Each structure stands twice: as structure tokens, then as C-alpha cells.
Amino acid sequence: AQSVSQHNHHVILSEAASLELGCNYSYGGTVNLFWYVQYPGQHLQLLLKYFSGDPLVKGIKGFEAEFIKSKFSFNLRKPSVQWSDTAEYFCAVNALISPDSNYQLIWGAGTKLIIKP
Amino acid sequence: EAGVVQSPRYKIIEKKQPVAFWCNPISGHNTLYWYRQNLGQGPELLIRYENEEAVDDSQLPKDRFSAERLKGVDSTLKIQPAELGDSAVYLCASSLESTGGPYEQYFGPGTRLTVT
Numbered sequence: 001a002q003s004v005s006q007h008n009h010h011v012i013l014s015e016a017a018s019l020e021l022g023c024n025y026s027y028g029g030t031v032n033l034f035w036y037v038q039y040p041g042q043h044l045q046l047l048l049k050y051f052s053g054d055p056l057v058k059g060i061k062g063f064e065a066e067f068i069k070s071k072f073s074f075n076l077r078k079p080s081v082q083w084s085d086t087a088e089y090f091c092a093v094n095a096l097i098s099p100d101s102n103y104q105l106i107w108g109a110g111t112k113l114i115i116k117p
Numbered sequence: 118e119a120g121v122v123q124s125p126r127y128k129i130i131e132k133k134q135p136v137a138f139w140c141n142p143i144s145g146h147n148t149l150y151w152y153r154q155n156l157g158q159g160p161e162l163l164i165r166y167e168n169e170e171a172v173d174d175s176q177l178p179k180d181r182f183s184a185e186r187l188k189g190v191d192s193t194l195k196i197q198p199a200e201l202g203d204s205a206v207y208l209c210a211s212s213l214e215s216t217g218g219p220y221e222q223y224f225g226p227g228t229r230l231t232v233t
């Protein structure tokens with residue numbers, strides 16, 4: 001079965017630290033990749049997405065992610081985090097399971113990020 | 118642009134009782150999804166609609182769960198009877214899709230269900 005792995009379930013950082021959250025997927029075909037964020041008490045929001053083209057994708061609030069096809073990875077990065085980045089981050093992979101099927105969005109378990117002021 | 122609207126936001130019921138959740142997608146979005154999210158996990162797809170048609174309900178526990186999307190707009194998800202294990206957040210998402218893909222899904226705030 002296709003799966004998405006987020007390596008860290010909890011990450012605690014101080015403000016201004018650099019962030020990298022790992023995401024690996026198991027599907028070898030055509031994929032589209034997403035990072036969603038859920039701030040405390042709010043709904044899931046799209047942070048950034050990769051469909052095609054430049055594998056380095058820039059999203060909102062200074063986040064970026066790099067698609068490395070050979071490593072089946074789509075890691076999320078931010079050079080300097082802020083207290084307001086405290087949230088849960090989800091990686092999701094939209095995979096075309098077969099030519100006759102629809103895209104299916106497969107989610108990682110999420111990483112809870114806590115930024116200490 | 119209004120986002121995806123869900124109600125209620127919270128629901129507490131006793132086991133064996135029925136419960137229903139309502140979703141109004143973003144105007145013009147033809148595809149609607151219901152997900153269940155358990156604590157500490159990512160969302161799991163329950164059912165996906167393209168307009169009025171349920172195109173993927175393989176993960177929907179059909180013995181107790183049902184869903185409908187009349188007129189291809191609003192949708193209702195029902196559980197009857199509820200079990201303790203149904204306690205979770207139920208998310209609705211919508212997207213505008215046509216042949217070719219891929220598409221971005223927009224999420225509602227969810228309904229947090231507690232079954233006692």
C-alpha cells in the first residue's frame with residue numbers, strides 16, 4: 001500500500017532556529033506533493049505544493065520544500081522559525097494509482113512543531 | 118470567497134445514538150471529500166463525490182455510515198448507530214476538478230465528535 005512517512009512526530013525549537021521536517025513517500029509513479037499546516041484551533045491550510053517544474057517550491061510565510069525524486073522525499077524547510085509557526089504540519093502525496101483511477105491523496109501522520117519564545 | 122463551512126463544530130453523543138454532519142463546499146467546487154482524522158494521525162478519506170456521484174467510498178464503513186450530496190452542492194455524513202471508536206474529527210474538503218488533475222483541496226474547520 002502507498003504510504004507517506006513523516007519522521008518526527010514532535011519537534012521543539014527555539015525562535016530563530018532553522019527548521020527541516022522530513023517527508024518520504026512510497027509511491028514510484030506520478031505524484032503531486034503538498035504540505036498543509038494546522039494552527040491551533042484552525043482548519044487545515046495549504047502551505048505549499050509541487051506539481052511540476054522547479055523542484056524547489058516556495059510557499060507562504062517563508063516556507064519552502066524540495067522535491068527529490070530519487071529519494072522519494074519532499075522535506076519542508078524554513079531558515080528561521082517564529083513563535084507563530086507553532087502548529088501541526090502534514091505532508092500529503094496525491095498519486096495517480098493507475099491510468100484509469102482518480103488521484104488519491106495520501107497523508108502523513110503529521111509533525112507537531114512547538115516554537116519556544 | 119467563503120471557505121468550506123461545516124456544522125456543528127462540536128458534538129457529544131452517547132453510543133448507539135445517531136449523528137449527522139453537514140458540509141457546504143466552496144461555491145463552484147464540483148468535488149467534495151469527507152475525511153476522518155483521529156488524534157495524532159493524518160486525515161483518512163471516507164468518501165469522495167464528483168458532483169452528485171460518490172466516486173470513491175471504499176473506506177466508508179457502510180454498515181453504519183452513510184453520506185449524500187443532493188444537487189451536487191451540500192453534503193451530509195451520517196453515523197447510525199455511533200460507537201465509541203467513532204470519536205474523531207470529521208473533515209470536509211472541496212476542490213474544483215476536471216480531467217487531468219492534480220488539484221488542491223480546501224478544508225473546513227471540522228466537526229469534533231465525542232462518543233461517550
